[in-house]
Amino acid sequence: MIPWHKIDTVLLDMDGTLLDLHFDNAFWMEHVPAQYAQYHGIDHFQAIELLTKKMQKKQGQLQWYCLDYWSEVTSLPIAELKRDLEHKIRFRPHVPDFLQAVKDAGKRSVIVTNAHRGSVDIKMHKTGLDALVDRIISSHDYGYAKEDQHFWQHLLDDEGFDLERSVLIDDSVPVLESAKRFGIQHLLCITQPDSQKPERRVEGYASIDHFSDVMPAAKPSVDEDN
Template sequence: MALKPADWQAIETVLLDMDGTLLDLHFDNYFWLTHLPEVYSRKHGISVAQANDFLFDLMGRIRGSIEWYCLDYWSSTLDLDIATMKLDVAHKIALRPYAREFVQALQNQGKHVVLLTNAHRGSLSLKMQRTALDEHFDRLISTHDYGVPKEDQRLWDALKADCAYDPTSTLLIDDTETVLQSAHDYGIAYLLTIKQPDSMHPPRLDLKFPAIDHFDEVMPHG
């Protein structure tokens, strides 16, 4: 069992990732791995394969940094309006199963519920507009507000100063293992990941942290 009833008695703060956790990662994977290379290839008169090679190399160099997640960085670097391009495929934004019910249940239980995402504020706003999930959170936080991503230990200190959470009574659910490791190293007591962040990809195996298929498996009761 990923979480026991007794765990819910101890948990006061729940930090929830957005992409791949609350939302299907298919939108982001489609945008960055299919839509962007196609647009970039047309702009520069190169093949999609050549565009992919260029973009993969660029992404690899900044992976895990705040720039990796920054729409302004990508718009400037690629000379493309990334925010507008996301609107073109926004119909693919979708909640993962039981995401809304889970956040509502946390709210009903009186937990301090915080959306904590590495996504740029532009992406966060677009996705909240499409899902109306924001009404169930106490706070919506982009790590861009602090200038460091969740992979960086400094993030957790900055968040603590802002939110005054207690790591020993905090649950983080995130689909990225480097983020979970960072939280673990900081001392966040309860950690969960998602087996299948992208509904178009098979479930992941051999995960380091306790994993769930869907939120109905850890729904708080009572």
């Protein structure tokens, strides 16, 4: 599924790929509407309806992922509220082992996420994920979401990776489509981003559920080469 002998750089989404998307879904679909309803003195279902409309207008744009933007829109301390549910932040199956295998295979691992740096910091503190990869890049660093071609151009200029010798693993089909248009050769989709929701059927892309299915082999040692 991944021709590891042709791969130098492993680009990895964070939420729904390395980390269980259940945290984010529970936060945005349950916790934020509840807090919004309480703060503004409205019905819970009214809060869901209002927030859904606001979010749909920004879907796929950088603001969709921006904690500062939603703090302003909702009048709620979004980053602080995330800590209420941080016990739900957890790795998807076999992720630490996979990242160690990528390192042992001599590949560069770079997290490319649409998550705001405020969210990234909370998740790094909870999981220690930053110690398992070479670099973490947020789309907010470049000013463009991953759905935008400008993001990939900034990433290419920044990282200097080879489009034909890189793989992107992501749970978002729109993001994979954007990366494909840009020319990234190897693409892989996650079928069950949220552990509390059914596995999805993904059309048009190779897909996996667990990282144990695509573990790279360790790079041969000098003695083995000889």
